[in-house]
Amino acid sequence: MDGRPVLVSTRAEDATADVVIAELNRRRVPVLRFDPGRDFPARAVIAARTSADGWAGHLAVGDRTVDLSGVRALYHRRPSAYVTDSGEQAARFAAQENRRGLGGVLGALPGCLYLSHPQAIARAEYKPAQLAAAARVGLKVPASLITNDPMEAKEFCAAQPTIYKPLYAGTYDVGGEPAGIWAAPVAAGEVDGAVSHSAHLFQAQVPKVADVRVVVVGDQVFTARITAPPGVVDWRAEYQSLTYEPVACPEEMRGALVRFLSAFGLSFGAFDFAVTGDDGWWFLECNPNGQWAWLGATRSRVRRVNSQIGDRLCRMRSS
Known part of the structure; x- marks a missing residue:
């Protein structure tokens, strides 16, 4: 086994990444774990240059540095979204630049295995x-329906037992605490005009x-x-x-x-x-x-x- 490192891109609390890193440590594979959305640019510095083989240069996180051309693999888990503490317009610009700059380089490393x-x-x-x-x-x-039309939703729910589920499993704050939005049964009589405010996914209940x-x-x-x-x-x-x-x-x-x-x-x-x-x-x-x-x-x-x-x-x- 040579010394090519594995990058693990995820947030600070990720039990699944923890056990994978423990396995890599057992195999004596160098690992650099970082959270692009939180660590960059405050703790992380990238200097990437084009070369005949693709991107070369280095990524430093804290006191650890990896050679970009020597990265063995990127284990892309659950990194935080790119954020910045600048003003609103500047924040949007910086977040997009960070995602396309750092994220773009990490997605185009020469000889790198991606999972996924x-x-x-x-x-x-x-x-x-x-x-x-x-x-x-x-x-x-x-059977599935994606709609923002309350009448379509009512008809679908009336035709069979139905559940509603979110299209994206993000967190939703309730009283300042993060909470999940679970799949739940919905009857035709519960459908109202609020459906028109966004896309909704309804499915026949198995x-x-x-x-x-x-x-x-x-x-x-x-x-x-x-x-x-x-x-x-x-x-x-x-x-x-x-x-x-x-x-x-x-x-x-x-x-x-x-x-x-x-x-x-x-x-x-x-x-x-x-x-x-x-x-x-x-x-x-x-x-x-x-x-x-x-x-x-x-x-x-x-x-x-x-x-x-x-x-x-x-x-x-x-x-």
Whole structure:
């Protein structure tokens, strides 16, 4: 193993990145962890120059420096959005320059392996594109409606049991505290003019008996069944009440999952499925930066995922 470093781009609190870094440390691979949105430009300095092979120069974060032309891999996890404490107009300008400057260089490093490429992750975060891709590769997809038309929403909700879910899983402050917006049942009578204020995603509610989290790294598939208390629609709202068990992924689905990732240029994906009583697996979404280290009762799978990610980050690209 040579001394080429791995860059880990994520925020300060990221338990999944922590276990990957521990695996890289075990393999004696140099790691530089930083949060571009928070560390740049206050703590981080980049000096990148074009060369015959691509970008060269250095990135320094605190007292640590890496040679950009020697970066082995970029593990792009969950970095903060680029911010600045300047005035409003200057802040917008600086944030865009930082994202396209630092982010652009990090996305164009010579001989660098990406898990996954930041631009591929950004494309894959659009749920409409995910649902269309899932249907194309042969996965079961619940009937879905994206609309800002209250009448369309009412008709859809009246036609079958329906849930509403946000199109983007960002945080939402409630009383000054960050909170998640979970998927929740919605009836036709609950739909009002507020729907017209933004795009909304409505889906036919799958009569599920459990959920499944499928983590795919390259062509390796790791699967865990998640059981929540009866009546819970979104298991993320009941972490303390969940049980987990390792299960096998149906063989016919493995190729579909790999094809899904390939369609977006991803090398990692955390898929969520709703499982019905007849063992039907219904695609809900794929998080291109999803979590997996919290699957408590499936520790062997957690270790295998971690080892597989370590293998990919340490793999040398020939170009």
